[in-house]
Amino acid sequence: MERLREAGVTPTMQRLAILAFLENTKLHPTADEVYAAVHKEHPTIARATVYNTLDALTRAGAILRLSVDPSAARYDADLGPHVHFRCRLCGRVIDLEVETTNCLSRQVEGHHVEAVRTYAFGVCSSCQCEREQVPQRDGRLPAAYSGEPRRGKKREEGDCA
Ligand SMILES: [Zn+2]
Numbered sequence: 001m002e003r004l005r006e007a008g009v010t011p012t013m014q015r016l017a018i019l020a021f022l023e024n025t026k027l028h029p030t031a032d033e034v035y036a037a038v039h040k041e042h043p044t045i046a047r048a049t050v051y052n053t054l055d056a057l058t059r060a061g062a063i064l065r066l067s068v069d070p071s072a073a074r075y076d077a078d079l080g081p082h083v084h085f086r087c088r089l090c091g092r093v094i095d096l097e098v099e100t101t102n103c104l105s106r107q108v109e110g111h112h113v114e115a116v117r118t119y120a121f122g123v124c125s126s127c128q129c130e131r132e133q134v135p136q137r138d139g140r141l142p143a144a145y146s147g148e149p150r151r152g153k154k155r156e157e158g159d160c161a
C-alpha cells in the first residue's frame, strides 16, 4: 500500500494484486506474465492497467525493470543488490547472490554511485545437466522446462544423474 502511494499510484485492489504478485515471485515475469497471473484472481483487470501500473512503479523506483531479456522487459520487486543471470538456453532469469560491486554508495570519479545493476549471461545449472545427456543442443527449450523454477533441493555439482 505504502509502496504504491510513494510511487504516486492510487492503491486499488488490482494494483495491490500486481505488486503483491511481484513481491512473491522470483521469476522476474514479463508484463504479460504479470497480467496473466493477476487476471486469474481479478478477471476484470485490463491489460493497460497492468502495463500502466508497472510503468508508474518503475518510474517511482518501487520496482525494477530489467533489460536482461532482449525479447521483453522483466520486472522485479526485489530492490536489494543482486545480479541477474539469464540462461541463454531456457531463458530463465535467476537471482545470483554474488558480490555485485565494490563501488556501492561511494564516490567514483566525482560521481556518487548509489546502485550498480549487473547482468550475467550463460547456461544455468539445469541446462548444463541436460546438455550432458544430450551433447548437441539445437537451442530449443529443454523439454523439462515449464516456466517454473525447479522445486525440491538445490542442484549441486555432480547432481546431474
Ligand atoms: Zn537454463
Ligand SMILES: [Zn+2]
Pocket: 028, 076, 078, 082, 084, 094, 095
Ligand atoms: Zn532479481
